[in-house]
Amino acid sequence: MxxxxxxxxxxxxxxxxxxxxxxxxxxxxxxxxxxxxxxxxxxxxxxxxxxxxxxxxxxxxxxxxxxxxxxxxxxxxxxxxxxxxxxxxxxxxxxxxxxxxxxxxxxxxxxATLTRQFVDRVTGTGAKITDTRKTTPGLRMLEKYAVRTGGGVNHRYSLADGVLIKDNHIAACGSIIEAVKRVRSNVPHTIRIEVETDTLDQVRECLDCRVDVIMLDNMDLETMREAVSLVNGAALVEASGGVTLETVRDIASTGVDLISVGALTHSAxxxxxxxxxx
Missing domain, CATH: 3.90.1170.20 (Quinolinate phosphoribosyl transferase, N-terminal domain)
Structure with missing residues (x-):
């Protein structure tokens, strides 16, 4: 800090x-x-x-x-x-x-204590535990530091840190392809592009666009495994949505690279x- x-x-x-x-x-x-x-x-x-x-x-x-x-x-x-x-x-x-x-x-x-519990649950899987922007207003710098102290990693610090095309961006724009096209024409080449997906068809669309990170939002374990297989290393894969200490190990076993957990900061x-x- x-x-x-x-x-x-x-x-x-x-x-x-x-x-x-x-x-x-x-x-x-x-x-x-x-x-x-x-x-x-x-x-x-x-x-x-x-x-x-x-x-x-x-x-x-x-x-x-x-x-x-x-x-x-x-x-x-x-x-x-x-x-x-x-x-x-x-x-x-x-x-x-x-x-x-x-x-x-x-x-x-x-x-830090809650983060360590999540990190311990996924030991040996290769998945990393990351936070979200669901932080207490005014305490983001401190809370994200605490996540790192507990062994987790940080997601975006603010909206200016990286591109994350979410469901509402896609709905308002019309498609992932169009949203990614507009982003690439307006942001520096040094900025990674991440897209939130709900279905395997959206994952395929992300692969066609060659995005850097694909978020699997609230997918079941079987669909996550299929998505990881589809991506096959072409992008980082992040799992998100309703992750708990009871479910995080199973999610990590699907082969995802990152697991974002809002509870680290909003419910610790x-x-x-x-x-x-x-």
Missing amino acids: DTFLLDRQLRRFIEEDLEHGDITTDAIFDNTATGLATFIARQDMVACGMEKVAARVLCLLGTGTLTFGQIARDGQAYGKGDVLMTVNGPVRALLRGERVALNLVQRLCGI PACDIGLDWI
Whole structure:
């Protein structure tokens, strides 16, 4: 994650929570009070964002007066009761930043943990788990980073990153062939073209157009296998639509290259992380 862009976002999150001051903390503590606190895992999880996000939130409030002990490494598994981070510094800074820091890393660790579960399910198949644009508004950079931390890969970051001709583009345009023709006349040659398909006939149409990636949307397993056989390496094949931990292994066994899972970011449960004072 780019530090310049990240700091800008984190400052907005802090401003939203702090507004014109923390009246509780400021009434109890002055600027000389210091304290030591720990972030504790209250469940098993894959760590994400302790240094890059939680520590950075506190540093933006602590203005160089904070010191950190152990910090959990992104992508590493931790168990219930493990210390994820220790921090020493002004009490005002720690209390002002506590909620924002926890909200973010609980969310990010949840995404990384769920992603790791999906990645583990497809081990040995050759398929990669990828995210989608179904992210929380304002948190896309962070959530997509969490997917990578969990072992997944990123799909498009935004609409400007690549061409994905979906069903509504095709319906409005009239055909895949026409949509691809118009795209090729308007985008740089360096941009890959992906097309969403629902049927084997559409897969054949994509092959005639020589697209780079073919998405198999909500196809059953037998149809997916036929599609992979039809493509025969002429394009990357992505499976999408309603993928769960129970079904992902079977989907991967069809031979697809990528499996996109919206649930990684729109349905990952937050991990339970506490901040305890010492």
